[in-house]
Amino acid sequence: MYTAQLFRGERIRRAIAAAAIGVAAVAGTAAISVPAHAEVQYPASIGQCLAAKPTLQEGVRNQGPCVAAVQAFLSYSYGNGHVDVDGKFGPQTKAAVRNFQRAVGIYDDGVVGPATWRSLQNACTSRGNCDYQYPFPLPY
Template sequence: MNITTAQRSSGHHRFRRLVAAGVIGLAVLGGTVATEIPANATTYASSMNECLVFRPDLYIGVKNQAQCVAALQSFLRFHYGNGAVHVDGRFGPETEGAVVKYQESVSIRPDGYVGADTWRHIAISCSQRGDCDYKWPNPLP
């Protein structure tokens, strides 16, 4: 079936292309994010930049976000006086406490939940220092 110029620029055709692109994107994302790391595997963090693209909600017990949790943990460990935070990719009470401490330091509601507001402040913090590309366990930049 040939698509005319009028059809190509119609809202319906653009909507169909957008839906198709979204389905392909979710399929790709689902193949990379929906894997869980075995308990005995070393977790290598994504860079903060990689996590800032999607800004997943992070909280105690979150599943399938080990790399972004590890990136968050390394961010908190090395930059906000939370040296006791272990970078293991698991969001537990220790990480929640470090998140609360960070949230208090940037004057946002200290709830231990990493949502849109916390991600926005993390983006500002790491971009000011120029280390949003840092990946644990590499040496600090």
């Protein structure tokens, strides 16, 4: 009888442990899918991005604010056709960058590197809108 009670007690402990692990797994999933520090992210301006001049290209992550600044400039200030300002460097943004590069006479690889940043700086300075920031948050 003592071993049956021990076995029954062990089953209860295992059931409680399994339930606790299940709750922790669900809570962990919720914590991962909705970060506690999630904040609304807005596009930067070309002027702000000129300080670091990050290389922007398709497939590189975590560059949303500067990608959005380039998208907004190319779409609204430079007259390069419509480019969605979403902070994601996709085919539409690459095509707009290539159009800009061809228009200013630099190598048109669709990558925003040092030469493209110089040309963006010249273009926004001549138009007086290097500090323009797209007024809506990025759709993350």
